[in-house]
Amino acid sequence: AQKITQTQPGMFVQEKEAVTLDCTYDTSDPSYGLFWYKQPSSGEMIFLIYQGSYDQQNATEGRYSLNFQKARKSANLVISASQLGDSAMYFCAMREGRGTSYDKVIFGPGTSLSVIP
């Protein structure tokens, strides 16, 4: 069963505008971590932001913020003030467990974001 869903295969956003990339997940483990990664055409996966299942506040990292709605099992990425360099594939990922009993990280299918000048 697919555990990470990204329903937007491709998105366009005007430069300097904000954009939200959707991610829903499925798990029965109370302890898990959620991640967003950016993959430019060069191929390297760049870590953007992390949200733990027990974190009380939504994570923020510069222009990136994570809209974490635990009851809805949603972890949307918000990019504020989009830049041309934000054009890339964006992956949502989840890892269940904690400490020494981690399960493998599962990635969603990705969303291709194109920033228009």
Place this chain on the structure above:
Amino acid sequence: KAGVTQTPRYLIKTRGQQVTLSCSPISGHRSVSWYQQTPGQGLQFLFEYFSETQRNKGNFPGRFSGRQFSNSRSEMNVSTLELGDSALYLCASSGRTSVTRHSTDTQYFGPGTRLTVL
């Protein structure tokens, strides 16, 4: 500070050959994971090593194997290469250090090795 490094960056092999890819994690990280990325299948987990022991394994045939050394460096081996093994192979490390201040399960990726099988 050095990030995750992978060698080689590009590789061309023919069917039936074998290949070894190398990954050096961020200093202080003890977990190394390997992923295969293809346009059709996306990112698929291969295996994870922690302190020289395989901790998790994905659904790949036995032709795919790996190991981790005492300095946390890891190698991945693919024997009897097939055309379908052409992919970007990504390595990621995780752990808590003064540089990577996030959760210990946050993975930091290397640039990848692009393998082409002819």
